[in-house]
Structures are given as structure tokens and as C-alpha cells.
Amino acid sequence: MSKLADLDDGLLVVVKSDCETCRMVEPVLGVISTRTGIAIASQDDPSFPAGLTVMDDTDLELSWELQTETTPTLYRIEQGRVVESAAGWNREDWRRLTGIEGLGSGLPVSRPGCGSKIFEPGTFERLNHRPGSLRSRRVTVAPEVDPFEAMMSLGWSDGLPVVPPTEDRVQGMLGGTSRDAAETVCVMAPDLVECSVEKIAINAVMAGCKPEYLPVVLAGCEAVASDLFNIHGVAATTQFAAPVLIVNGPIRLELQMNSGINALGPGSRANATIGRAVNLVVRNLGGARPGGVDRSTLGSPAKWSLCFAEDEEGSPWEPLSVERGMPEGMSVVSAFAGHGPHEIVDQASREAESLASSFAAQLRSVGHPKLMGSLDALVVVVPEHARVFADSGWDKLRLRDELTDRLTFDADEVVRGAGGIAEGVPRVRLQPRMAKFRPDGLWFACAGGTAGMFSGIISGWTGGPRGSQMATVSIDNWK
């Protein structure tokens, strides 16, 4: 329903009483009203201007239709359309639009107006999506019931409090993307549920996200739901794995994501809530609940959230996203099935050879020191370690090759029973030489504070086509 279409041809002005320029032009509006007639719409107080007939636009529907940026704005309306307009007070413009000579002769030549109420924080997001456009089932919580407790009882939470997803908050969240609320983002296993932008936005609200995080959450869901990533297996496994998200590109800086001190820990709202939102989608939409389809023997804190940004500025190497085939400068999220971190403490190595041997010694323990070619790993290399490799002229390719050399073992060392340990490579799978990691099973990302020679291993899950493979998708696509 258009309020604009209902207006008679002629002049219209949008004002608010809480605007100095509007109050200044109050006498002018009286003159126009007497001489030619004018429709006046008030954004905040229909008793202003006093003595004139004023339309109540406190719901801002007319202002939104007009996309009024400034009060006052004078419009000439013909057949329900704006044919001319003037923002703020400008004597010449107002005289031309009204055709009244000598209008406002006692006023300054011009004065800028004030900001329109439609752009106030929260209001814009609410107006940007029309009420009633959301399709999700409404769940009414009685006034005497604490909504936080109600959401726990409904099984919507990962165990921590969630933000109540009210219509206003969800509308606000949807302001973070240009995509339509009804659009399908992905099909999430294990229940194979079509996840709409709206449903994911609801979970993002609950996780504590800001609207500008939404494109990362949508991209994260797309990555996690991909056939490559295999969330069904990741969620259902008795092992530890969870979706670990690594963010590259300009959006890291726009969202103030943490790639520095405590990058894998708490403290950054973006890191914490983006990762949490994706896990809530897996739980609430995918249907993977601990004890249900999620059969993890011990679980992992990563199942709440493990999301961080790569320190591209501090890294001597190309970003993970570029290594994954995405263009430089594109905002990208990669999903890796893993958990952790497990530390590599080496404060003594100043040569790449020595440090690589430390990395290899710790990486051998991923899963089990005698298991080969099954579990993947992502190494988060800290600045003081990255510098050692860079000073020796090693790029990521060299590091991977050197680690592969150090992590390839003779069969008799890793076969089941060797070293008095029953676990190991079964004889049917045994090759003369066994590599710890598959060719695309070992990844690197740079992050961490500038002090401390403590890199982190994010241990993976069953890799390759039989398990989970890293999935990398564009975030820009979901803005």
C-alpha cells in the first residue's frame, strides 16, 4: 500500500520537530499553506508545526517510501510521484518549487537540514525489511517466563545463553545482506534441511552476531554444507572434529576479526559469534545434537566456536585463500574439520631446518604417532615461527615438502604391533614407506601475537573423499 500514491498533486514537506532548520522554516510553511496549500508530514510530532494540518508519519512509512534523507525536504508531487525536491532550506529552491516570490525573505539564504529518522540505527534495518515478510514459525513466550530459560528448554542452545531472536532483531540482522530472506543458502545435513537466509539470520542473532557478520555466517554455512566438507560425517563422528573457520580478505579488517593475540581464544565478538552461529545452524537446522546424531566420544570446545582470521599483513606467505585458488583481495572463508589447538613449543630454533623438525615431531602425534595418511591437520604458524622460515627463504611449498620428508616412515615402524603398540597401520594398507599426511591433508595459516614461539596444530578428521575435505567459498557473494 502506497501512501505516496494517495497524495494529491502539489507540494509536500517532511519535517521533524527535533530539527532546528524545520523550526526555522515554520513561519514559511504557514505562508505556503495559506497561499498554495501544502501537505506536511511529521516524523516525530504531528502537533508541529502548530496551527497547521499535519500528517502523522511517526511510523515513517511515507518517509521510507520517499527515502527522505534530510528534514526538511520539500517535494513537488504529481500523480503519486516526486517530480522535484529540495533538501534542507534553500531560499531559491523553495521559491522555485512553490512559485511564491519573496518567500522566506527574513531567513538566511540557505541552511542544511537534519538527518531523517529513517536512518537512525535500528530503524533503518527495521524498515529495510517489511514487517510480516518473515515466514518462520512464531513461538510465544509467556510474560511470566524468562525467555532465556524458555530457549534452553526448547533445545535451541549449545549450552550457553542465546540472544532471543525477536522479529526486530532478525530484521536488523537481515540488513547485513542484500539477499532475500526467503532465498535458500544451502541444504544442511544430517536432516538435509533447506536453510534460508532468514533461518540462518535467526541463528546468527541467537549466537550474538552483528548484522555485518551475516555474510560470513552465510558463506560459512555454504562451505560446511558442501559435499566436500561432509558435515554429516563431521557431526556424527565419535572423534573430535568440528567446523573450524578461517577467514581471509578485507572483511577481516572491516569486522575487526582477531588474527593476533589470542586469535584462537576468546575476546573477539566476531571470531566468537560467527563460529558459534555456524555451529548453531548445524545443530538447530541440520539437526546434529550431541547425544543424537552427534556421537562424539569426548567432543571439543571447537564445537562451540573455532573461527579466526589469518594475519595476512604479518604473514611472509600467500594467504590460505589464495593457496586455495581464490583471487587475492576477495573475502573468503575456509571450513576445515578439526579441533584443538595442540601446541608446538619451540623457543630455540633459529634455522628453518631445526624448526621444521620440531613441527614434524609434534605433527606426528596427530591422531596417533603410528597412524598414517588418515587424519588431516592445519598448522597455525605464529609470527616468530613464520619469521624463522622466511629468514631461511622457505615458502609454504618448501615447508610442506620438508615436513613430508620428515613425516614419511618405514612400514615396520608404523605397522600394528610395532614398538609394542597394538595401534598402527593395518597390514592390508601397508606400503614400504608411509606418509603421515595425504598430499592435500596439511595446511598452514598465519596468526597469533607477535611474541611467543608457540604455533598451534589444529588436528583434523578423516581426510579426502572418504571423509572431509577443506571447503573454501566467497564471502563477497553473500554481502
Added chain:
Amino acid sequence: MELLDPTAESAPLARAGAPRLAAIEGVTVGLLDISKPRGDAFPDRLAELLVARNVTVRRYRKPTHARPAAADLRSQIANDCDAVVEALAD
């Protein structure tokens, strides 16, 4: 307070199971091995016991335990069998 449902809204609180078989004599039972190590131990023993009770047994195997059974395999089992036993391992 009115909240928007974050779930799929599709899952009823309790899902009704398929109708129970009145008797097992003469029926066809599928045994699905999920291909975990020793995942065949339980279905092997079950097959012996079922055959002794005049049950036709059909054996199935997922290619990998780490992924859901493919749609083809699921529909093959549904078409061929009156009941199915999926054998987990570990």
C-alpha cells in the same frame, strides 16, 4: 515475547516408526554393514540366527562408514526387504 523459530520446523516431536512385522518367518531381512572394522561380526551371527528361523537374509555394505548410505542403497534395501538391521561397530 514472540520469538522466531530457529529450527527446521519439519521435525515432529516424535516420529512414528514403520509398522512392526507380525512374525519373522518367511520375511526378508536386510543386514547393513557400515564398513567399520569388525562391522561384519554382528551381522554374521545375526544371519545364522535368522536363517535358522526361516528368514531370507540379504547383505548390504556401505562403501565408507564416514558418509551416509547413498540414496540408491537406501532405496534398494527398502525395495528388497521387509525389515533392516543396521550394524554399528567399535
